[in-house]
Amino acid sequence: MQNNSIKILLADDDEDDRLFFTEAFEELKIKSSVSTFKNGVLLMEYLNQANCVLPDLLFLDLNMPKKSGIECLKEIKQEQRFKDMVIAIYSTSASEEDIEKTFVLGANIYIKKPNDFGKLKKALSEVVTTNWQYQTNSLNKENFLLRL
Amino acid sequence: MKNTVTYNYRFLKLAFGLDLFIILCIGGFSYKHTQDLKKSVELTKHTYEVNIELKDLLTNIKKTEISERDFIISDDSSFIDNYNRGRIKIAENLKNLDVLTQDNALQQTNLDSLNKAIGQRLFYLSETLEDYKSGNLNSPGFKSSFELGNLKMSSIEKEVEIMMSHEDNILYERKKQSEKALSRTPIILYSVLILTLLLLLVAYAIINRDLKAFKHTNEKLNMFKESASLSEIVSRHGSWTCHIDDETYEFSDNLYRILGEEPQSFESTIENFMTFVHKEDVEKLTAQVERMVVEQNLPFIYYRIIRKDGEIRHLKAYGEAYTNDDGENKLIGTTADITDEVHNFQIIEERNEELERNNKELSAFNYVASHDLQEPLRKIQTFISRLDDKESKNLSEKGKMYMDRIRKAADRMRLLIDDLLQFSRTNxxxxxxxxxxxxxxxxxxxxxxxxxxxxxxxxxxxxxxxxxxxxxxxxxxxxxxxxxxxxxxxxxxxxxxxxxxxxxxxxxxxxxxxxxxxxxxxxxxxxxxxxxxxxxxxxxxxxxxxxxxxxxxxxxxxxxxxxxxxxxxxxxxxxxxxxxxxxxxxxxxxxxxxxx
The missing domain is CATH 3.30.565.10 (Histidine kinase-like ATPase, C-terminal domain)
Structure with a gap:
């Protein structure tokens, strides 16, 4: 993973957030390719292509038109093909209910969108540099929500 | 109270039975007593009869002797008739005595020896008479016959004396016996009578006390009935009784008032009552009433009635089986007018719904505040941090100050939103x-x-x-x-x-x-x-x-x-x-x- 550039996907209906996201990765100096989708339908269409290169990391906004982040998460977790994909929830709200639900559905981490660009960079860098192979085994609810 | 009355009732029954028995006994005693008296009178009479007969016998013997002597002295043949009549009378006397002493063996024996002595006396009499007729008055035979005759006479008198004294003895003994028995009888009768009177007195006292208690209870019952009927008016309920055995009903005054009618203004039948019941509830109520009569129990039932002026009232009824001491099956029930409760309940329901709606709106507002308001603010703050990082060198000092003010205002807005959310989440x-x-x-x-x-x-x-x-x-x-x-x-x-x-x-x-x-x-x-x-x-x-x-x-x-x-x-x-x-x-x- 370290040698090749990391393939990152983001599904978020908010244009500004997509901008912050891509700009943050540009400034992070991590070899990465970032693709963004406006909603869940477009994301799933992309993933379900037979010849599609699967991402290492998928960032999912929860509140999206047409297909919500939760629905995408459910579909992805049902597909054996996507089992190695690390899924990060990337949402404005951090309600107990959303955290609980996405944790149960099998997301790897929950990020509450920060209100400072510096914090955003810090959060994304932490997620990308985490060794998920190791982290997955000790996954628990206490460290599910990323604390900055 | 009920137990005491039952207990007294048993006692009264017992006392009455005892009294009846004692009075019967007294009757028996009295009858026996009278019988005894009668017996003793008869016995006395019998003794007198025997004694009179014996005296009469002696008199007749003496008269016969005198008649013979008179004949011998006067030679008047009319005396010989007296003599013969005397002999017949003596025979009659003896016959009567035999009958009278039939039941006494001793007297019979005495009578036998008397009979023998009289026979000898009469024999000597006829000897002397024969001697007189043949004119042998001076013969030694006449004289000895005369003397022997006199001698026999005294032995006859002795025999009579023995019989009379024996008869007196019997009389005395029996009298003594019956007197003893008779003297005890009045005491027994008297004490038994006193006992009966005492029992009657106790029974009377008990009845009197029970009557007083009944009167008191009755008064209480009347008062209770009054207050029950008042409380029916205040609490808007009526009561009814169903006699299960003949399916008749009694309605309380207030039940009529609940129906909007004057008390007891129509006959208390289930049919009349049903005319008031709301058409939609008639079937339900009829089924319940039929079940009630069969199962002798009425569970809570809710139904509506329509008064004559068209007003709809909501009623609730409940009944329970009751069997009285005579084994009569009844169902005692209460019907309450719950229209106000129903209305209040409806109002509360409406208010609850409104509150629930308000709550939903509030949580919708919470969501808007937490999500939609935060989103633009978060972006403003992020853009400010972008400007601070990348573009602050292009700004004048004033521009930097304005930037700082904008950041502070945005921070404050963030604080406010967070605190407000905290407040509204504290539920x-x-x-x-x-x-x-x-x-x-x-x-x-x-x-x-x-x-x-x-x-x-x-x-x-x-x-x-x-x-x-x-x-x-x-x-x-x-x-x-x-x-x-x-x-x-x-x-x-x-x-x-x-x-x-x-x-x-x-x-x-x-x-x-x-x-x-x-x-x-x-x-x-x-x-x-x-x-x-x-x-x-x-x-x-x-x-x-x-x-x-x-x-x-x-x-x-x-x-x-x-x-x-x-x-x-x-x-x-x-x-x-x-x-x-x-x-x-x-x-x-x-x-x-x-x-x-």
Whole structure:
């Protein structure tokens, strides 16, 4: 993973957030390719292509038109093909209910969108540099929500 | 009461039976007594008859003797007729005596010897008469016959004497016996009579007492009936009785009034009653009434009636089986007019629905505040941080100052939104109280304020706390806010010191708890040495958005203490503030020992 550039996907209906996201990765100096989708339908269409290169990391906004982040998460977790994909929830709200639900559905981490660009960079860098192979085994609810 | 009456009733039955038996006995005694008297009279009569007959016999013998002597002396043949008649009479006397003494063997024996003596006497009489007729008056035969005859006469008299004295003896003995028996009889009769009278008296006393009790009970019953009928009017219910065996009904006055009719203005039949029942409920009620008669029980049933003026009333009925001492089966029931309750219930239902709607709107508002309002703000803040990082070098000093102002305003808006959200999320409904170690909660609250504590070198001392039933995250928020306030409003030149004390208090002994419902409360006081406040603001500081200082003096939204108040309301507890300017303030919270 370290040698090749990391393939990152983001599904978020908010244009500004997509901008912050891509700009943050540009400034992070991590070899990465970032693709963004406006909603869940477009994301799933992309993933379900037979010849599609699967991402290492998928960032999912929860509140999206047409297909919500939760629905995408459910579909992805049902597909054996996507089992190695690390899924990060990337949402404005951090309600107990959303955290609980996405944790149960099998997301790897929950990020509450920060209100400072510096914090955003810090959060994304932490997620990308985490060794998920190791982290997955000790996954628990206490460290599910990323604390900055 | 009922038992005593039953007991008395049994006693009366017994007394009556006993009295009857005693009177029968008295009758028996009297009859026997009379019989005895009659017997003794007959016996006396018999004795006299025997004695008279014996005397008559003696007289007749003597008369016969005299007649013979008269004939011998006068030779008048008419005397010989007397003589013959005397002999016949003697024979009759003997015959009568034989009959009279038939039942007495001894007297029969005596009579036999008497008979023999009389026979000899009569023989000597006829000897002397023969001697006289043949003229042998001076012959020795006549003389000896005459003397022997006289001798026999005295033995006859002796025999008669024996018989008479024997008869007297018998009479005397029997009299003595019957007198003895008869003398006891009156005493027995008298005492038995007294006993009967006593029994009658006791029975009378009991009946009298029972009658009095019955009268008293009757009066009470009447009063109870009156008050029951009054209470029926007040509480709007009527009562009815169903005689199950013949399916007849009795309705109370107020049942008629509930139907909108004059008391007892129509016959109390189920058919008449059914004419008032709402058409939609007739079937249901009829089925229930039929079941009621069969099963002898009426469960709660709700139905409507329509009064003659068209008013619809809601009724509720209930009945229970009752069997009286005579084995008569009844169903006693109550029918209540619950129209007002139904209406009130409907109003409450409507209000509940409205409240629920309001609550839903509120949570929708919460969502808007938490999500949609935060989103643009978050972006403003992020863009500001972008500008700060990348573009500040292109800005003039004034431009930088404006940027700083914009950032501060955005930060403040963030604070306000967060606090408001915190306030609206502090609800009771979705939180559960659990036994919580307050020491841990307090430690966590300290950690949240750690930055300020370190910065101001503040010291915090506190007592050991027990486990208390609370909503943990809310009490943690309470401590965070109270510690935060104590640290924020510290005096500039004095190191902040916060002292937290705990004690359990009885509501009666704490002046702040006089109107609180529970008996015991946990009292936690948080005392600081900060700037304090005027006591007159002690209540005001808990109201939403209320602040005692301007924003440039101390930051804050005026929501923190309102959250504390709300948290204590959720716990059915109390929060009280005491302040003295320049000396410090004390916040005291009371948490009920039993949190329901």
């Amino acid at each position: 009771r409904a979705d939180s559960v109280a659990e036994l919580t170690d307050i020491n841990i909660i307090l430690e966590e609250a300290k950690q949240e304020n750690l930055e300020v504590i370190v910065e101001k070198k503040a010291t915090i001392t506190y007592d050991e706390f027990p486990e208390i039933a609370v909503i943990p995250f809310q009490i943690k928020q309470l401590f965070i806010n109270l510690l935060g306030n104590a640290l924020k409003y510290s005096k500039e030149d004095v190191t902040p010191h916060i002292n937290i004390t705990y004690e359990k208090v009885a509501a009666k002994k704490d002046v702040n708890l006089h109107y609180m419902p529970e008996n015991f409360y946990h009292k936690i006081s948080i005392k600081d040495n900060g700037i304090g406040f005027e006591q007159e603001y002690a209540k005001k500081i808990f109201t939403l958005f209320n602040r005692l200082h301007s924003r440039d003096e101390y930051s804050g939204t005026g929501i923190g203490l309102s959250i504390c108040k709300k948290i204590m309301d959720n716990h059915n507890g109390l929060i009280i503030a005491h302040g003295k300017p320049n000396e410090g303030s004390t916040f005291t919270v009371y948490i009920p020992e039993q949190l329901s």
